[in-house]
Amino acid sequence: MQVTFLGSGAAFSPTAYNASILVDQTLLLDAGAPLCVHLPKVGVPLDRPTAVFISHFHADHCFNLALLIAARHELFPASPPLKILGPLGTEDWLRQLLDLAWGEKFRRAAWEHLAMTVQELDEGRGAEVAGYRVRAFRMAHVSTWTCLGYLLEKDGVRLGYTGDSAPCPGLDALVQASDHVIAEMTYAEPGKIHLSRQEVQGLMGRHPAVRFILTHRGSDQPLDGAVLARDFLTLDLPL
DSSP states (O other): OEEEEEEOBOTTOSSSOOOEEEETTTEEEOOOSOHHHHHHHTTOOTTOOOEEEOSOOOHHHHTTHHHHHHHHHHHOTTOOOOEEEEETTHHHHHHHHHHHHHOHHHHHHHHHHTTOEEEEEOTTOEEEETTEEEEEEEEBSOSSSOEEEEEEEETTEEEEEOOSOBSOHHHHHHHHHOSEEEEEOOBSSOOSSSOBHHHHHHHHHHOTTSEEEEESBSOOOOOTTEEEOOTTOEEESOO
16 A cells, blocks of 8 residues: 655645545545645646545645546546545535635536546444445544544555544544554644644554554654655555
């Protein structure tokens, strides 16, 4: 399994792009980075990803999905179908996002042309997507929406992705189910709604067999035993 970080910064990072991770040039975990620039920069055509997983509806995790959809509709007449997976409410949210970005007429045309489908997930719900077994875990980030982390399984690798989360039982369950986990580390010191360096250290201590890759970083402090993601870093798993 190969992962490429198209964005590794926290929401207001001055040095890194917002969250998006490309898996095997096929799946996208979140869509906060400028995908129309970054996918070609890593040698991936805009019409290659077949599915996008949205962890939650904050702008730094999802707003560039509107641009990706528009580019595929306008520039790729033979673009393959696109599947969007996310928390409860994803289909309504996506319609609103596209209506705001491009208008209802464009949204309807793009939705039909790209044969878009939406699958809403929640704690314990699974899916089969492009040969990956997927399971959703509830994270504790904000109460406005359901926030999810995901477990992707393929070829003997179990990759977890936390999205955004504070410490919670769902986070520990996701890490426990993974052999590699892409975890957020927003804060240098403990705070609200995100993980801090100290809290990630605690997770690592509770799950010593799991390899940690740290993203959504507001701090560049290294953490022994973990890989610090950076924009355009590519890793081949297992590490």
